[in-house]
Amino acid sequence: MEHSIIKVENLSVCYHSDKIRTRAVNNVSFNLDRGNSFGIIGESGSGKTSMAMAMMGLLKKPATVDGQVYYGNKDLNSLSEKERNLYRWGKIAIVFQNSLDVLNPVLTVHEQILECILRHTVLAGQEADKKVVQLLELVGLDAGWNTYYPYQLSGGMRQRVLLAMALSCDPEVLIVDEPTTALDAVAKDEITRLLARLQREKKFALIVISHEMQIIARLANRVMVMYCGHIVEEGLTKDVLENPMHTYTRGLIHASPSINPYRDLWGIPGEADRNSLEGCPFYDRCNQKVSECKTKLPQLEYISIERRVACNRGGIATLLIGRGIHKSFAFKGKTVKACDNCDLEIRSGEVVVLIGESGSGKTTLAGILSGVLTVDEGEVVFEGEKVKGNSATCRKNGIQIVFQDPFTATNEHLTIAQVVREPLDILKIGTKDERFDKVRQALKDVQLPGDEEFISRKCHSLSGGQRQRVAIARSLVMEPKLLIADEISSMLDPSTQANVLRLLKGLQNSKGFAMLYITHDLALARKIADRVYVMYKGRIIEHGSVVDVFDSPKESYTNKLVNNSL
């Protein structure tokens, strides 16, 4: 408690306009220790800047601010405007989001900074002028620039001027709002390094607000993820980036090319337009919501040391666990171990790729996980229930498996409608019309026509790529939570493969199911994977995030595999 320099309790910001109340920040609480750094990340409109403004006490009517902001032991919100001014800028300074109109266009750089010094410090005259030059040097600007006007400066320079202004009173807390937006890569890097250096030298506490992952990663020890004014996840930056526990955080990381340079970019589907107070703010876009989430607002709770998540399901749920899976086949007196003590874990909404050469037991493992094959030893648990036979595949929201060979995966004697409708027919789900609608929707999802003429065609009249898509459509009518795709593209030509894969990944992103993708194609794996499992001779020899496994493989076999094929 004594260490914390800033303590925010139940801070809420609400904007009133006409009859609409927009809650920009909702009951946010956090501590910041002296000299520590702290990042706030979120999409635009998530309330990051509103919170910074509220901490500075800069929000005026029609906005209302509730809750307490303590500086040391003083509640800043209870102070009068005059008293508050002492803290503002002197103790807590803010670097505003960089834009041309933040600086007064008719004042030179020198005058801008001088104004701050004269207002907030006791310095005057010569000393003040000297201080301006010192500050400019501190932020890496040549003293010669001080006669220029803001419009004559580049974005990076303006950012430095803003920084110099904020540092003019040697604050103990510095809030930096989007320090690098709209800067090019070099300027971005310079500013980031500058901020890191200044914090090291001046030992102020730093709050970085950004929507850029890599900035936060370099500047902040801890990070808070904000969504719609709520804090949804909080923890050590490194941990959060490596192992996000909230679906929103994961979505943000996946949308950031600098964290994973290989993967295709996929944003979080949907828009943040939820404004009701009931239920989880992320409900509409979450891929693991349960009915409870609609009505119950999740609280930020510890799920492990130094990690708090606001999720009714305790963070990203583990969908499937395979433990100690053994499976061997006997051929002519010889026993082949297809799976040897395999452990595997798939969390909801992620793409796990299982790679390995042919004959390494990948398909056997997939069969066991889906319940198509029986296991010799070990167990598979899907959503807390042991998988036995088709218990996970014969229901909605379960596991679905798509096979390698599109020609045997669909019965050529049947029509497309019959194939896609089959699971619904077997399980007697819905009326005839409902089934028909579902079939059409599924076909539309896989970009096949849904007209009468097409769906009454026999499967043998389709190409391999089309038949594979029909097989995927059949899986989709069951709305799976986990889709196991066993080398589904290996028998297709490159163009069809690309189409099918993009389609599948797009569906995965929009529908939010988890996917276990099995392949021997490393380049492909790197493109779509969140996590990778490497299988060799029936054993899982390595697993981890795609960057770890591909950039620094631990096992020699993985190393060989990566070197040979990439």
Added chain:
Amino acid sequence: MKYVKHVMISIKRFNAMGKIGVAVVLMVLFLGIFSGWLSFHPYSIPSGGSLEAPGAVHWLGTDDLGIDLWAQICFGARISIIVGFGTAFLAGIGGSIIGIFSGYSGGLTDKIIMRITDMVIVLPDLPMMIVLGAFFGPSVRNIIIVLALFSWTVPARIVRSKVLSVKQENYVTAAISYGAGFWHLTLRHFLPNILPLVMVSVIRLTSRAIVAEAGLAFLGLGDPTSKSWGLILNHAINFRGIYFTDYWKWWVVSPITAIMLLVTAIAFISRDTERIINSKA
């Protein structure tokens, strides 16, 4: 209805031989069904002098009792067709069901059923048929049952092996993973695959049954009242010294020709059906 349409389409794809076959079989069917109108003489009572040579009144002549041979052939067609197709369908359907069940169940059930089939196959069928025919008493129904008892193994084995291979297909794995039961798999996935095979084997069984029936009747183990083609032959051969006279030229030749025509025609159809099915697959 769908399958009937399917059959119609395949008939259109027959080549000349197949079409001839179909024509002959249809003709024999026609003979059998309209035998009462096609022959002016009764098939069981004498209508002329005994052993008359073919002529304008008796197209194929008469037998020793003066019964018109054409009338007998027409009526015999009915028996041959009933026995032939009856046996084939009975054995085909029964054999298919046993085959599907055996292939689907696998394991011990499959082993037991297959051993039973092996046993039925190694039994010499003609002596067994003679014994059973004698035991059950001669009637068309009994002949059909006895023949079917010895014919179901052929479709059963073919169907079983096809079901075994279809069971390996991923679409069946997928269907089972959705919880599909025996009936769903059979109707949706097994039947469309085995139907062509069953068709071929049913056609083959038909000709086999016709010959077997004629053989039984020839040996005097058929239904003595049924007047099948085999029975005509049986009577003719039992006529002492038939080969020393000219009577065999119409009395023996006509039923033999009828049997050969029908069996050859069915063989043509069977060959052509097989060709069409194979070319499609």
